[in-house]
Amino acid sequence: MHVHRYERVWMAFGFAILILFMATIFVAAFVDNINPPSGSQTIDPTKVGSTPPFDHPGLHRNADGSYDAYYVAHVFAFAPARLTIPRGSTVTFYVTSSDVVHGFEIAQTDVNFMVIPGWVNSAVHRFTRPGTYLLVCNEYCGIGHQDMYGAIEVK
Amino acid sequence: MIHANSPSKPAENRVVLAHVYTATVAICLGAVFGVLQGLARADAVEAPAWLDYYRMLTAHGVLMALVFTTFFITGLTLFIVYRNIPRPERRLTVAWTGWWMMLLGTAMAAITILSGNATVLYTFYAPLKASPSFYLGATLLVLGTWVVAFEVFENALFYRRNNPGAMLPLPVFMMTATFLMWIIATLGVVAEMLLLIPWSFGWTPGVNVMLTRMFFWYFGHPLVYFWIMGAYVIWYTIIPTRYHGTVFSDGLARLSFLMLLVLSTPVGIHHEFTEPGISSPWKLLHMVMTYGVAIPSFLTAFAIFASFELAAIRAGKRGFVQTVTSLPWNDPFFSGAAYGMLLFILGGFGGMVNASYSMDTLVHNTIWIVGHFHATVGGPVALTFLGATYWLIPRLTGRELWGKSIALWQTRLWFIGMLVMSLSMHYAGLLGAPRRTASVDYAGAAVAQSWEPAMLLAAAGGVILFISICCFATVAIGTLLANEKTHDTTADFAPADPTSETPRAVQHLFRWAIVALVLAVLAYTGPFAELLHSNAYLAPGMRTW
Numbered sequence: 001m002h003v004h005r006y007e008r009v010w011m012a013f014g015f016a017i018l019i020l021f022m023a024t025i026f027v028a029a030f031v032d033n034i035n036p037p038s039g040s041q042t043i044d045p046t047k048v049g050s051t052p053p054f055d056h057p058g059l060h061r062n063a064d065g066s067y068d069a070y071y072v073a074h075v076f077a078f079a080p081a082r083l084t085i086p087r088g089s090t091v092t093f094y095v096t097s098s099d100v101v102h103g104f105e106i107a108q109t110d111v112n113f114m115v116i117p118g119w120v121n122s123a124v125h126r127f128t129r130p131g132t133y134l135l136v137c138n139e140y141c142g143i144g145h146q147d148m149y150g151a152i153e154v155k
Numbered sequence: 156m157i158h159a160n161s162p163s164k165p166a167e168n169r170v171v172l173a174h175v176y177t178a179t180v181a182i183c184l185g186a187v188f189g190v191l192q193g194l195a196r197a198d199a200v201e202a203p204a205w206l207d208y209y210r211m212l213t214a215h216g217v218l219m220a221l222v223f224t225t226f227f228i229t230g231l232t233l234f235i236v237y238r239n240i241p242r243p244e245r246r247l248t249v250a251w252t253g254w255w256m257m258l259l260g261t262a263m264a265a266i267t268i269l270s271g272n273a274t275v276l277y278t279f280y281a282p283l284k285a286s287p288s289f290y291l292g293a294t295l296l297v298l299g300t301w302v303v304a305f306e307v308f309e310n311a312l313f314y315r316r317n318n319p320g321a322m323l324p325l326p327v328f329m330m331t332a333t334f335l336m337w338i339i340a341t342l343g344v345v346a347e348m349l350l351l352i353p354w355s356f357g358w359t360p361g362v363n364v365m366l367t368r369m370f371f372w373y374f375g376h377p378l379v380y381f382w383i384m385g386a387y388v389i390w391y392t393i394i395p396t397r398y399h400g401t402v403f404s405d406g407l408a409r410l411s412f413l414m415l416l417v418l419s420t421p422v423g424i425h426h427e428f429t430e431p432g433i434s435s436p437w438k439l440l441h442m443v444m445t446y447g448v449a450i451p452s453f454l455t456a457f458a459i460f461a462s463f464e465l466a467a468i469r470a471g472k473r474g475f476v477q478t479v480t481s482l483p484w485n486d487p488f489f490s491g492a493a494y495g496m497l498l499f500i501l502g503g504f505g506g507m508v509n510a511s512y513s514m515d516t517l518v519h520n521t522i523w524i525v526g527h528f529h530a531t532v533g534g535p536v537a538l539t540f541l542g543a544t545y546w547l548i549p550r551l552t553g554r555e556l557w558g559k560s561i562a563l564w565q566t567r568l569w570f571i572g573m574l575v576m577s578l579s580m581h582y583a584g585l586l587g588a589p590r591r592t593a594s595v596d597y598a599g600a601a602v603a604q605s606w607e608p609a610m611l612l613a614a615a616g617g618v619i620l621f622i623s624i625c626c627f628a629t630v631a632i633g634t635l636l637a638n639e640k641t642h643d644t645t646a647d648f649a650p651a652d653p654t655s656e657t658p659r660a661v662q663h664l665f666r667w668a669i670v671a672l673v674l675a676v677l678a679y680t681g682p683f684a685e686l687l688h689s690n691a692y693l694a695p696g697m698r699t700w
Contacts, residue, residue, distance in 0.1 A: 001406040001658045007457050014453040018446045025512050029439065034513045036438065039431035042690045075699045100282050100697050101364065103520050107587030107602045112429060112519050116364055117282060118692030119431035134600045138520040138589035140276050142283070142699025143209065146594040 037113035039121035048098040071095040073102035073115045076144030084153045090126045103138035127154040163644035167237040168551040170250045174230030185218035186624040193617030197610045208593035209274045216277030227540045228385040229303045232330040236310045238646045239324040253302035260295030263288045274700040281367045284696025287355040294348045304334040326392040332412040333384040335668040343373030361693025365432045365686045372423035380419035386539040395649035397489040400466035403458040405651035409661045411451035417671045418448040421678030428515045437681045445510040487562035491542020494570035498534025523584020530577040555641040557633040565626035576616025583609035
């Protein structure tokens, strides 16, 4: 099949861009360890309230000075609703749902993932900028979905 | 070389019209819900209690994404098949059966949604549980498209039997590829329905939520290619007749549709990048496949612009400005398709970001995504289909198009409205504004206030789009009422550029469909096994609305 010279140039250009995009993403994934949240831990959603550590949602300090934050998402609120984090700390968020599918997004950070009943999902973030961050559910979960939010205070 | 000039046959026209009119009604109703929703979200109007925001959102999504697009594509496909493969005695029972099934399914789903028994949005994610009639209706809609697919394949095989050694006419080849892809893709939604229907009746106690999501996205992404392929067939084979153009390369056009057939399905997990239960290697694989399916769109972009330029050169025009100004911008059909192509540039760029394994986290489930799919299905697809409706109706009814200048302004307003709305949504999404929510007030949080101006601008874009669809309805109704006869009811399809020849390898559609199916199965084997092996919780249904 005859392929016009301009088209060959165009396709080479298109391929080059795709390869470049994918190369940067693979480097980010394998060198810098930037991967989207893919939690593999399962949990019984009907027993979230009695399963540690989700029976006491909130902030837990680790021995190395970092923090773990445990959240339960349920219609139509997050537990805890408010969280206070010391400025400069690195926090791993562990989130599960006790009912339907929810979203966990801390606006203007890269913490943004799906919360699926039966699973624990997680993401890490270092809070360097002080202020109040807005936590929102970004997956439709029912009639009160727009009221499902929380606050994270960094100071 | 394709130059079909098959005469218009009233019986065939009636069944095509049934599909096209249903699509027309769906987009008009969908637009009413769309504009109300945009205004409610921007706090410009209050949604009435009997028609809450999420019910409108479900109705808008289902009517636009599933009903309008599907009925238009089935109608367009039957039109293409009938006009390119003339048969002296054509039985239309199959085509009518498909339409009745699709219509009945749509009616069941629509009544369930409007009565408030299926406020689950068009993605119907479990454990949200709608009434069984919603799932049954959606399944019937899909099964109806399988009946139409049978009609397409039967005609393609008839053509092959009666024209040994001849290639399928290009538009028929394209729609056959589209429906082969569609059959493979809809296996996912049927599998999901096999889990959801017994569950919604209460016959099974629970469903594996991640499995239903995987099945949904196995179907959900090829669905967007189903729409896009419907628009591409128009861009490749019909639009050139509006400017005395040709198909740039018959072989490359077929190759791009084969690539769409093969690569559309094994990509769906890019919708699930931020979900638990699916491990990173499978997410990366689906990302690579997603970038792969961009290649046929690159081919298409080149082919369309090359076709413009070759026609201009043949007409003695030179250079960019002369090429652009020589195009028939005052033709509503061309205008709709061309503005749609421009919107697709925005849609394509955004898609590259969404498909990125790492960048997706920044935009996932923000209103950026809504901006993206309005710049794809709402722009290139819807605008091309609206433009094509102006071309189809005279050819199907024998009536002259009434209000051509209104039709022209309809396409321009849609372009402006969609650009304003989509860009505002992209911008607000980058600032973190979530999608699918009745309000972005969040008790006056500072960051939420930064989203307000963009939300108002998006609502303004929605109002422009609504005015546009009112123009469309005016033209459609005006054409039927004015009832001016036209004698030009034949449909021309663009011939291929005389210099191009088509290799055999790209003509074996059904063989490539097997490759597509194998690839889809392979790409999903891993995630499927992971989800089955996990200690999966079976969720009972919940009604949280």
